[in-house]
Amino acid sequence: MKKLFLFLLCGGFLLELGFAANPKTIMLVLGSADVDVLNERIAIAARLYRTQPIQKIIVSGGCGAHGSGICEATAMQEGLVRNGVESKKIYKEENAKTTVQNYVFSRILRDESDQQIIQPGDTVFVVSNHWHAIAVAARLQQYDAVVGRFYIEGNIVPKATDKLDYVGIFNAQPDNDKFVLRGSWLTPEACWSVGDSLYYLQNNMVYGTDKDNRSFSLQRAEDVLHSLNLLDAAHSRAFIDGGKFWWVRHGDSLWKVEKGSKKVSEKLVWSNWIAGMPDVWKKGAFNTGVLWNNTLLLFANEKILVARLEKKGFVFVKETTAAEYFGNWPFTWGKSNVAAAMGDSSTGNLTLYRNMERMAIDQDLQVIAPPVANKLKWIEDPK
Incomplete structure (x- = not known):
C-alpha cells in the first residue's frame, strides 16, 4: 500500500548581523503553474498570516509559466484577499518562471515609495508546499542579510532523487552576483x-x-x-x-x-x-x-x-x-x-x-x- 507522508515544516536560520533599526516580518509565497498546487500554497500562506505579525507579503510567480493559463502572482493576491489578508500588504512579483527567479526578482522588489521591500535585518518566511522553500530561505539569509525561515505544509511523497537543495539554489553558486545574473540572463x-x-x-x-x-x-x-x-x-x-x-x-x-x-x-x-x-x-x-x-x-x-x-x-x-x-x-x-x-x-x-x-x-x-x-x-x- 502506498503511504502518504503528511508533514509540517517550519524552520529558521539565525545569523548575527547588523540588523536594521526597524526590521519587518515578511512573507514570500512561491507560485506554481499548477492551479491546485497554487491554491494549496495560498491556503498555507493564509494560515501562517493568522499566526504571525506579517507586515508585508510578496507573492512571486509569472504569467503562463510552463504553458499555464494563469498569472500566478495575481491569483495569489486575489486568493489571499479572499482569505482576509489586507490587500495593501501584498506586493506582486510577476516576472518569475522558476524557483531561482522567485529569489532573483523578489529580493529586489520595491514598494510604492521606491524602497526595497526585503531589507537587511528583516525576517522572511518563505512559504510553499514543497521543500524548495528551504533553499530559497537559506540563500536569502546567506546573501541578503535577513533571518531566513521556511514554512512548508503539505503531503508530498519524497523521491529517491529529491534533494533539499532544490536545483542547487543554495550550494551551486557561492558568488551571489553571478547567481542572480545567471538566473535572469x-x-x-x-x-x-x-x-x-x-x-x-x-x-x-x-x-x-x-x-x-x-x-x-x-x-x-x-x-x-x-x-x-x-x-x-x-x-x-x-x-x-x-x-x-x-x-x-x-x-x-x-x-x-x-x-x-x-x-x-x-x-x-x-x-x-x-x-x-x-x-x-x-x-x-x-x-x-x-x-x-x-x-x-x-x-x-x-x-x-x-x-x-x-x-x-x-x-x-x-x-x-x-x-x-x-x-x-x-x-x-x-x-x-x-x-x-x-x-x-x-x-x-x-x-x-x-x-x-x-x-x-x-x-x-x-x-x-x-x-x-x-x-x-x-x-x-x-x-
Missing part, C-alpha cells in the same frame, strides 16, 4: 549600439558583442558609465532611452547622459519633468522608459505612463497597461514588467526586453511577432 536595463557592436547593461556589468554574438567583452558598469557611482543609492535607477542619450531617473533627480561620451549633460528635477504627472509616478519606482515617435512611455511592473512631447516639455496623457496600449500583447508578459526599451531609428520599431526575452512593436503599436529568447553567450563561455 540576459535581461538588460539599458542597451545601445556603437557601429556593429551591441552593448547591454545588466546589474553591475556591461556586456558587449557583435550582432551574431561570435565574441563578447565584459566591463564593470562603473568603468563605462561613470555617473553610476554618483546616483542616489537609496533609490532605484531607471534608464529612459532618448535616442542619442538617456535620461536616468534616481530618486527625485533626472540626469541626461549622452550615449557617445557617457557624460552627464543636464540635471533636472524628476517630479517637475512631466506636467500633470500623478504622485504615484513621482514617488514610486518604474523599470525603464523610451521616447518614441514624440511619445514618452514609462514602464512600471503593472502599468505604463504615456506622455506627449510638446514645445514646453512633456505633458501627462494617461496611465494604462501595456496589454491595453499595445495590440497583440502576449499573455506571458503580464501587464508590463518591461526591463528595457529602445527605439530602432532604421525601422522605426520599438524593441522591448523582459525576463530573458525581447520583442518588437511597429509604429501602429502592434506586436510584430511573439517574444524570442535573448540567447547570448554566458559570461563564462569561451570568448
Whole structure:
C-alpha cells in the first residue's frame, strides 16, 4: 500500500548581523503553474498570516509559466484577499518562471515609495508546499542579510532523487552576483549600439558583442558609465532611452547622459519633468522608459505612463497597461514588467526586453511577432 507522508515544516536560520533599526516580518509565497498546487500554497500562506505579525507579503510567480493559463502572482493576491489578508500588504512579483527567479526578482522588489521591500535585518518566511522553500530561505539569509525561515505544509511523497537543495539554489553558486545574473540572463536595463557592436547593461556589468554574438567583452558598469557611482543609492535607477542619450531617473533627480561620451549633460528635477504627472509616478519606482515617435512611455511592473512631447516639455496623457496600449500583447508578459526599451531609428520599431526575452512593436503599436529568447553567450563561455 502506498503511504502518504503528511508533514509540517517550519524552520529558521539565525545569523548575527547588523540588523536594521526597524526590521519587518515578511512573507514570500512561491507560485506554481499548477492551479491546485497554487491554491494549496495560498491556503498555507493564509494560515501562517493568522499566526504571525506579517507586515508585508510578496507573492512571486509569472504569467503562463510552463504553458499555464494563469498569472500566478495575481491569483495569489486575489486568493489571499479572499482569505482576509489586507490587500495593501501584498506586493506582486510577476516576472518569475522558476524557483531561482522567485529569489532573483523578489529580493529586489520595491514598494510604492521606491524602497526595497526585503531589507537587511528583516525576517522572511518563505512559504510553499514543497521543500524548495528551504533553499530559497537559506540563500536569502546567506546573501541578503535577513533571518531566513521556511514554512512548508503539505503531503508530498519524497523521491529517491529529491534533494533539499532544490536545483542547487543554495550550494551551486557561492558568488551571489553571478547567481542572480545567471538566473535572469540576459535581461538588460539599458542597451545601445556603437557601429556593429551591441552593448547591454545588466546589474553591475556591461556586456558587449557583435550582432551574431561570435565574441563578447565584459566591463564593470562603473568603468563605462561613470555617473553610476554618483546616483542616489537609496533609490532605484531607471534608464529612459532618448535616442542619442538617456535620461536616468534616481530618486527625485533626472540626469541626461549622452550615449557617445557617457557624460552627464543636464540635471533636472524628476517630479517637475512631466506636467500633470500623478504622485504615484513621482514617488514610486518604474523599470525603464523610451521616447518614441514624440511619445514618452514609462514602464512600471503593472502599468505604463504615456506622455506627449510638446514645445514646453512633456505633458501627462494617461496611465494604462501595456496589454491595453499595445495590440497583440502576449499573455506571458503580464501587464508590463518591461526591463528595457529602445527605439530602432532604421525601422522605426520599438524593441522591448523582459525576463530573458525581447520583442518588437511597429509604429501602429502592434506586436510584430511573439517574444524570442535573448540567447547570448554566458559570461563564462569561451570568448
